[in-house]
Amino acid sequence: MTTRKILIAGNWKMNLNVSEASLLVHGLDKQIANHHSLEIVLGPSFLSLQSLNLEINHTKFKLASQNGYPIDEGHYTGEISFAMQRGLVDYAIIGHSSRRIYFNETLDDVKNKVKAAIRNDIKPILCIGETKQERLDKETKQVLHDQLVSALYDLTAEEVSRVVIAYEPIWAISTFDGEPSNPDDMQRELAYIRKQLADLYGQAVADDTRILYGGTVDDMNATSYLALNDCDGVLVGAASLSIDKFSKIVSKAYDYSLTKGKKDD
Ligand code: PEP
Numbered sequence: 513m514t515t516r517k518i519l520i521a522g523n524w525k526m527n528l529n530v531s532e533a534s535l536l537v538h539g540l541d542k543q544i545a546n547h548h549s550l551e552i553v554l555g556p557s558f559l560s561l562q563s564l565n566l567e568i569n570h571t572k573f574k575l576a577s578q579n580g581y582p583i584d585e586g587h588y589t590g591e592i593s594f595a596m597q598r599g600l601v602d603y604a605i606i607g608h609s610s611r612r613i614y615f616n617e618t619l620d621d622v623k624n625k626v627k628a629a630i631r632n633d634i635k636p637i638l639c640i641g642e643t644k645q646e647r648l649d650k651e652t653k654q655v656l657h658d659q660l661v662s663a664l665y666d667l668t669a670e671e672v673s674r675v676v677i678a679y680e681p682i683w684a685i686s687t688f689d690g691e692p693s694n695p696d697d698m699q700r701e702l703a704y705i706r707k708q709l710a711d712l713y714g715q716a717v718a719d720d721t722r723i724l725y726g727g728t729v730d731d732m733n734a735t736s737y738l739a740l741n742d743c744d745g746v747l748v749g750a751a752s753l754s755i756d757k758f759s760k761i762v763s764k765a766y767d768y769s770l771t772k773g774k775k776d777d
Contacts, residue, residue: 516722518738519676519745520765521553521576521637522752523605523726525687533560536755537568543759546572549769551745552762553603553637555752558592565600576603576637579611582624584632594625594632604629605747606636607663609682619662626663630671637676637747638663639726640705644683652681653704660708669713673720677705678747684727686750692728695736702742731760738768 528536533556544552546569555576556564565575577597581588584595594604606629607622622638629636640659642652656679664672679701684690702723710718725737726747737743745765751757 516720516744517551518549518765518769519551519553519722519724520762521555521603521605521678521724521745521747522758523555523576523578523608523747523749524557524752525578525610525749526557527753528556528560530560530563533557533564534567536753537564537573539755540759541569541572543755544572544762545766547762547766547769550762550765555603555605561597561600574602575600576605577601577634578605578608580604580606580625580629580634582621582628584628594628594634597634598632601634603635603637603676605678606638607659608639609641609680609685610687613682613688619659622659622663623665626675627666630667630674635674635676637678637724639678639680639747641680641682641685641727647681647683652701656701656705657708660705661712664712669717672709672713673717676722676724676745677709678724678726679705680726680747686728690728692733695725695733695740698725698737699740699742702740706742729761731757731764734761735764735768738765739772 553574553576555578580594581591584593606625611617626636640656642655646655684693705723706718709721722744723742724745724747725743729746729748730751
């Protein structure tokens, strides 16, 4: 029986001001019960993190940032380091495709951010995934391998097991006009990622590490992804801004965790 707890994470991206973020959290709090078999992570903008940290029910929700600067302090005007986020967030979304694509984040940038997050006791949600062209060119495995190996470079096996991997095929993300994938087709990539973890860090680390799926996940398709053997949760973009959709995703994940005793705690 695996001990991997299902993780449902919302990436709010550059949406919602502080009061809108607060309204969303209050709405979610009303709709979502305490589920010990799930971890629910909300990813607001930096601006809302401090107030939401005071407002949320911490037994129900955890917070994630969407980025961070890899150096702990210094004259880096406008940046927010992981050291400054220590104690405020449990997780940080790192290497999201919108950062790799719009902000030209390199493999080295992602590696340095993962290391800085770990150094500051923040668990990275490391996003990896291929473009449509890379998939057509049959380069998916190579891309996933390169993104994974370089981001985890230099971490110990114990540190790696604190990382959550989010497999997000870029062609399936709504931001990039993606179309939902066929859930059954995604198991192969999720299994490949776990196999890479096993080869690099040993089977115990691979068995402990959570791998999420992300890409146009909503309340209608979430269960199909969660049912995949190597899927330990979902990273949700657009649907995480809707009280109704996100709470339904959580409730479906809870139902799923009950029927599949292997994923309940
Ligand atoms: C994302 O951007 O991480 C994402 C999965 O977005 P969406 O669910 O909107 O496709």
